[in-house]
Every structure is written in C-alpha cells, then in structure tokens.
Amino acid sequence: MDNELNYKSNPLNGVGLKQLITEIVEHYGYEILHAYLNLNCFKSNPSIPSSVNFLKKTEWAREKVEGFYLYQYKNLPSPSYKQQQVPPRDRIIPDDQIPGEPIELTLEDAELFREQNAQKAAEFDKSPAIKKKTLSQIKNSSGQKNNPWAKYQHKN
Secondary structure (H helix, E strand, O other): OHHHHHHHOOOOOOOOHHHHHHHHHHHHOHHHHHHHHOOHHHOOOOOHHHHHHHHHHOHHHHHHHHHHHHHHHOOOOOOOHHHHOOOHHHOOOOOOOOOOOOOOOOHHHHHHHHHHHHHHHHHHHHOOOOOOOOHHHHHHHOOOOOOOOHHHHOOO
C-alpha cells in the first residue's frame, strides 16, 4: 500500500502522452524541445498528433520526453542512480519532492548542453578501459572455436 501512495506522487501519474506533449509544447515550443531532446518529431513538420504517434511507438524516445517533463518542466530534483535505471513513469517520487516552476530554457543553453555532452562522449571514447573491437577483430574472433556449426560447414 505504501508503494501505491508513492506512485501516486509521481507527476506522470494520470497524465496521458498527448497531455504531456501539449503542456511542454505550449510552454517551450518545438524549437527548444528539439534543441534539448534532439528528436526529429519536434523538428520535421512538428505537430502534437505526429509526436504522440512517434513516441507511442518508440519507448526510448518516450522515456526521454517523460524525463524532460519531470526534471525540466516539473523541476524535480535529479533522481538517484537506482531510480535513473527505472523508466520515468515507474519512478517513485518521495513525498517531500514537490514539483516546482518550469525551468526557463534557451537555445543558447541548449547549444552549451550539447557541447558538454559531445565532450563527455569524446572523453568516453578515448577511455582505455573500454576496448572496442574493429570489424576485422570481430571476424577473427568468431573463428571455429566459437562457431557451433563449424564441424558441419566442411562436410559438403
């Protein structure tokens, strides 16, 4: 019963996808939504019905928009690492976290945000801890040791 009450404190509880998109589009507009979320449904011929249709079919994009709704539009504090692993609709929002006024976003801030993300991605790519296999390494590693059909391939 306690978890049920906590789910009810989630601002997404009872808010349909169409209503959610309508609220954030009316407040921010399509241009800022595209700049922050980098989703083409907010760039190419944007409309609420087409955005709803795309987001219903694409779970990762819907979760991205729902996260934006919670932490930018509703201005909730960032979730814990454990809660970040859960989709936004399933997150338990503590009762002491009350939605605030929407954060004011600008296109200039969006550009800075994208640059920071690009730098983080570049640093991650340079990380020696993560080894990336090239196509030739993948072909070489998929030799007969790992091929369950290897002994049957040469019987023709």
